Amino acid sequence: MLRIAVCDDEKKEHDLLKEYLPRLMKSTAYSFETQYFTCGEELLHYYNQQSSYPFHILLMDIELRGLNGIEVAKKIRAFPDREVQIIFLTNYPQYVMSSFDVQPFHYLIKPVDYECLEAKIIKLCNYIVSSVNRFLMIKTEDGHMVIKNSDIIAIVKIKHSLAKNRLKIITSTQHYIISGTISEYISKLNRPFMLIHRSVIVNLEHVHKFTATSVVMHNQEQFPIGRTQAKEVKEAYAYYMIAQFKERG
Structure with missing residues (x-):
């Protein structure tokens, strides 16, 4: 929509x-x-x-x-x-x-x-x-939706779902439940999206802070960072922020 x-x-x-x-x-x-x-x-x-x-x-x-x-x-x-x-x-x-x-x-x-x-x-x-770099088309129970990539905070695999391959897309204003896999969506999305855990993709644009084992987003939701990915995620976020500062002059 x-x-x-x-x-x-x-x-x-x-x-x-x-x-x-x-x-x-x-x-x-x-x-x-x-x-x-x-x-x-x-x-x-x-x-x-x-x-x-x-x-x-x-x-x-x-x-x-x-x-x-x-x-x-x-x-x-x-x-x-x-x-x-x-x-x-x-x-x-x-x-x-x-x-x-x-x-x-x-x-x-x-x-x-x-x-x-x-x-x-x-x-x-x-x-x-x-315009794949700016928008994502998803299919929900209500039909096809077009959402801005910049609105997406995270994409999370739904655990204990009766249906296989169910994801939750968390945006600034709404949650969408869709069919799909984490690997499918990380292949569609470039930086600033990053796989931080086997079941979580986050948008670095919405990162608020890091803890020792997790990332806290601007909406206060907290997601775990995989042990093998922690260093890579924090370095990617640092590079992303430097690029943003340069862009703003």
């Missing part, structure tokens, strides 16, 4: 997209959870209330009252949510040149045509799902 935010101050545009997006779900393999906002300030307030970045896609009007769409997008990029994909809606194509700084995926000229929206959204969904 992909999470979409629609930000437009015109009710007719909300009504149009409330018709188009469910129609699009029926004709593709993708499903959407959509929230609607009537101004940029409302969208930014919602962002500020979240512990992680909440959307995969923003469909945003450029000519908003108050903060315009480009100003809102700059603030979202500064959070920094670099992974959300933005499609601007506009009546005026001349705004396109001034929006390059916020790296939009595409533009739709109002009034939005369904076939044009369908083509752009499918192209964008394909792009998101294929």
